[in-house]
Amino acid sequence: MSAVMKAPDVRDAYLASLAPDVHSLAGPGPEWLNALRAEAAACVNSQPYPTTQDEEWRFTDFGLLRKTAFASAADISLEVSLADIEPFVLPESEKSRLVFVNGIYAPHLSACAGLPQGVVISNLAAGLPLHDAVIRTHLAQQVDFHNEAFAALNTSHIRDGALVLITKDTACPAPIHLLFIATGADMPQANYPRCLIIADAGSTCALIEDYVCLNQGVYFTSAVSEITLGENAAVEHTRLQRESLSAFHMAYGAVALARGSNYTAHNIAFGARISRHDLRIKQNGEAAQCTLNGLALISGRQIADTHTVMDHTKPNGQSTQLHKCIADGGAHAVFNGKIFVRKDAQHTNAAQQSRNLLLSNKARIDTKPQLEIFADDVKCAHGATVSQLETEEMFYLNSRGLDALTARNLLIYGFAEEIVDRIPVTSLIKQLSKTLSEQILEHT
Amino acid sequence: MISSNSKVILEVRNLSASVAGIEILKGINLTVRSGEVHAIMGPNGSGKSTFSKVLAGHPGYTVTGGEVLFEGQNLLELPPEERARNGVFLAFQYPIEIPGVSNSAFLRLTYNTQQAHRGGEELDPLEFNDFIQEKCKIVEMDPSFLDRSVNEGFSGGEKKRNEILQMAVLDPRLAILDETDSGLDIDALRIVASGVNKLMTPDNAVIMVTHYQRLLNYITPDFVHVMRRGRIIKTGGKELALELETRGYDWLDDEHQKAASV
Numbered sequence: 042m043s044a045v046m047k048a049p050d051v052r053d054a055y056l057a058s059l060a061p062d063v064h065s066l067a068g069p070g071p072e073w074l075n076a077l078r079a080e081a082a083a084c085v086n087s088q089p090y091p092t093t094q095d096e097e098w099r100f101t102d103f104g105l106l107r108k109t110a111f112a113s114a115a116d117i118s119l120e121v122s123l124a125d126i127e128p129f130v131l132p133e134s135e136k137s138r139l140v141f142v143n144g145i146y147a148p149h150l151s152a153c154a155g156l157p158q159g160v161v162i163s164n165l166a167a168g169l170p171l172h173d174a175v176i177r178t179h180l181a182q183q184v185d186f187h188n189e190a191f192a193a194l195n196t197s198h199i200r201d202g203a204l205v206l207i208t209k210d211t212a213c214p215a216p217i218h219l220l221f222i223a224t225g226a227d228m229p230q231a232n233y234p235r236c237l238i239i240a241d242a243g244s245t246c247a248l249i250e251d252y253v254c255l256n257q258g259v260y261f262t263s264a265v266s267e268i269t270l271g272e273n274a275a276v277e278h279t280r281l282q283r284e285s286l287s288a289f290h291m292a293y294g295a296v297a298l299a300r301g302s303n304y305t306a307h308n309i310a311f312g313a314r315i316s317r318h319d320l321r322i323k324q325n326g327e328a329a330q331c332t333l334n335g336l337a338l339i340s341g342r343q344i345a346d347t348h349t350v351m352d353h354t355k356p357n358g359q360s361t362q363l364h365k366c367i368a369d370g371g372a373h374a375v376f377n378g379k380i381f382v383r384k385d386a387q388h389t390n391a392a393q394q395s396r397n398l399l400l401s402n403k404a405r406i407d408t409k410p411q412l413e414i415f416a417d418d419v420k421c422a423h424g425a426t427v428s429q430l431e432t433e434e435m436f437y438l439n440s441r442g443l444d445a446l447t448a449r450n451l452l453i454y455g456f457a458e459e460i461v462d463r464i465p466v467t468s469l470i471k472q473l474s475k476t477l478s479e480q481i482l483e484h485t
Numbered sequence: 486m487i488s489s490n491s492k493v494i495l496e497v498r499n500l501s502a503s504v505a506g507i508e509i510l511k512g513i514n515l516t517v518r519s520g521e522v523h524a525i526m527g528p529n530g531s532g533k534s535t536f537s538k539v540l541a542g543h544p545g546y547t548v549t550g551g552e553v554l555f556e557g558q559n560l561l562e563l564p565p566e567e568r569a570r571n572g573v574f575l576a577f578q579y580p581i582e583i584p585g586v587s588n589s590a591f592l593r594l595t596y597n598t599q600q601a602h603r604g605g606e607e608l609d610p611l612e613f614n615d616f617i618q619e620k621c622k623i624v625e626m627d628p629s630f631l632d633r634s635v636n637e638g639f640s641g642g643e644k645k646r647n648e649i650l651q652m653a654v655l656d657p658r659l660a661i662l663d664e665t666d667s668g669l670d671i672d673a674l675r676i677v678a679s680g681v682n683k684l685m686t687p688d689n690a691v692i693m694v695t696h697y698q699r700l701l702n703y704i705t706p707d708f709v710h711v712m713r714r715g716r717i718i719k720t721g722g723k724e725l726a727l728e729l730e731t732r733g734y735d736w737l738d739d740e741h742q743k744a745a746s747v
């Protein structure tokens with residue numbers, strides 16, 4: 042209760058600096074959007090912000106964040122050239138890429154030519170006049186920003202974002218790359234990336250939501266993504282968090298699944314000093330399917346916290362989840378995976394695995410799978426392991442002539458690569474595998 | 486293949502070893518010369534795999550006595566990777582799965598590591614591809630197994646075949662094959678055995694641990710040893726395996742005890 046009583050004026054530096062300025066709330070776009078921002082701003086200014094006293098935030102120790110003040114990102118997108126983003130460019134998405142610099146749309150870096158009819162990939166601001174009704178129906182409808190502080194923060198700051206609309210029965214021919222670039226300027230800045238993805242009935246698409254940095258600066262990313270799948274739609278969503286190692290990344294994702302739809306996610310976190318990813322998936326229709334793959338690979342003093350909620354509300358749903366954490370140095374990885382099987386969700390089949398690798402005795406991994414089952418005829422399984430490298434595996438590699446260090450690195454690499462390999466974009470697998478080897482070598 | 490002046494590759498003298506405080510090997514003696522094939526047979530739990538792993542340097546086993554010379558060098562003081570680089574190879578009874586690491590990348594890494602150690606030429610992925618295709622033929626391995634993760638999801642027999650593929654790549658001086666035949670179907674046994682035969686030269690040697698005479702029809706042993714309760718209690722020629730097949734092991738026990746009490 043004490044948190045609720047906390048007055049806004051005793052807020053931490055970061056909140057004081059991030060809270061939206063009520064006088065400049067009215068931004069571009071329609072009146073309803075202004076109203077939405079104002080509503081979210083009211084939440085930001087009245088809600089208690091989470092601390093480690095809150096059960097759900099127990100392990101997200103953002104002591105460092107609390108002391109930092111952030112300025113709003115200025116539009117410096119024109120200072121970034123195609124050459125700068127070259128390392129992140131995916132050949133598969135050469136014509137289906139949206140780029141944002143510090144949360145601000147960068148048309149000169151984006152490329153969305155020659156998309157088939159029925160595929161809309163644009164920035165939110167440009168999409169608004171054309172798709173006002175559909176955007177209004179979906180924007181901020183899935184995130185519970187009245188109760189989720191960081192979602193409210195992002196919503197109160199909506200200026201622009203990524204908009205993806207795939208109309209009924211359309212198959213998007215190429216993976217859509219949503220590239221969010223942080224320039225990591227000298228001054229700590231705040232960015233508010235936002236994604237709205239709507240895959241209508243029977244449509245399919247692959248998405249890559251990618252957070253990268255050009256410099257290892259201090260900045261704050263508050264990201265929100267909302268994804269809606271219509272009946273029998275299929276979305277494969279790769280989310281990469283490779284922010285600066287000094288950055289703060291607070292992200293919130295909400296996914297709604299209609300009957301027979303199929304959502305696959307690959308959530309990869311390598312970066313940020315402190316990161317948190319909350320992902321809520323709701324199966325609103327019968328026989329929806331969901332596959333969640335997760336990987337956090339951190340070291341030094343990084344904190345990576347992943348909270349997922351898989352909510353089965355209708356019969357015959359399926360979900361499979363494999364989340365892996367690798368923590369080295371003094372890093373702290375957290376996984377909290379809740380699965381709800383509601384009363385009506387009979388014949389649900391849900392499986393969750395949390396597998397973790399601790400590489401140093403100063404590192405820490407907290408994993409908490411939680412099953413809450415209210416239906417009686419369901420199949421649910423979950424399990425969690427935290428281990429060091431296995432002696433038998435090490436011996437096998439040593440017996441082939443590999444020294445202890447090489448064997449260790451190879452095993453860590455394999456442990457991580459098992460998740461990376463599932464990403465449906467070949468060039469991205471290559472990019473990440475390279476990053477993986479480099480990161481693993483760097484910390485040995 | 487035995488010739489009187491062939492070089493001693495492995496000399497095991499009175500080797501004893503324990504695991505978790507339990508003595509498993511209780512004084513093993515064995516001499517292996519180049520060009521020789523030795524079969525080790527014996528009941529379950531007699532210490533065959535323990536012996537193999539101790540030779541390869543498994544850290545879980547403590548050598549409590551005796552010595553092992555490999556090409557005249559003290560083998561026991563070397564860590565497993567150096568034993569491997571010097572030419573000791575163990576085909577595991579239960580090969581380990583390494584998810585996320587492709588078989589071809591793994592084979593190339595181990596090959597290049599050994600080459601670096603031996604002062605040989607390392608191969609880039611393209612060169613290695615040609616090299617490995619040839620090696621696959623030796624064990625008639627479908628090259629699609631190269632793209633899969635090491636042993637992951639391989640059937641029992643496929644794992645065994647993959648072990649011999651590794652042997653073909655690493656070209657060891659001494660190969661210890663721990664029940665490589667178990668899990669292989671009839672055709673696979675013939676193929677893998679003929680692969681091992683192709684890899685035999687006058688300069689290397691093989692120790693095969695097996696339960697079945699069948700393997701020895703394909704790979705003719707120069708010596709057959711029977712291990713029981715951590716000791717080699719009898720050594721004979723290939724006819725000993727046939728005798729074991731019909732008589733089992735118990736008669737040896739009596740014989741051994743009689744011999745010991747004299």
Ligand SMILES: Nc1ncnc2c1ncn2[C@@H]1O[C@H](COP(=O)(O)OP(=O)(O)OP(=O)(O)O)[C@@H](O)[C@H]1O
Pocket residue numbers: 504505507509527528529530531532533534535536545578
């Ligand atoms: N880590 C261990 N802890 C306890 N006992 C062990 C361990 N490893 C081996 N042993 C014991 O040592 C004995 C010899 O085992 P080993 O695996 O060497 O037998 P083996 O001859 O290879 O048998 P098999 O024919 O069944 O493969 C067995 O009794 C086994 O239970």
Ligand SMILES: [Mg+2]
Pocket residue numbers: 533534535578663664
């Ligand atoms: Mg054995």
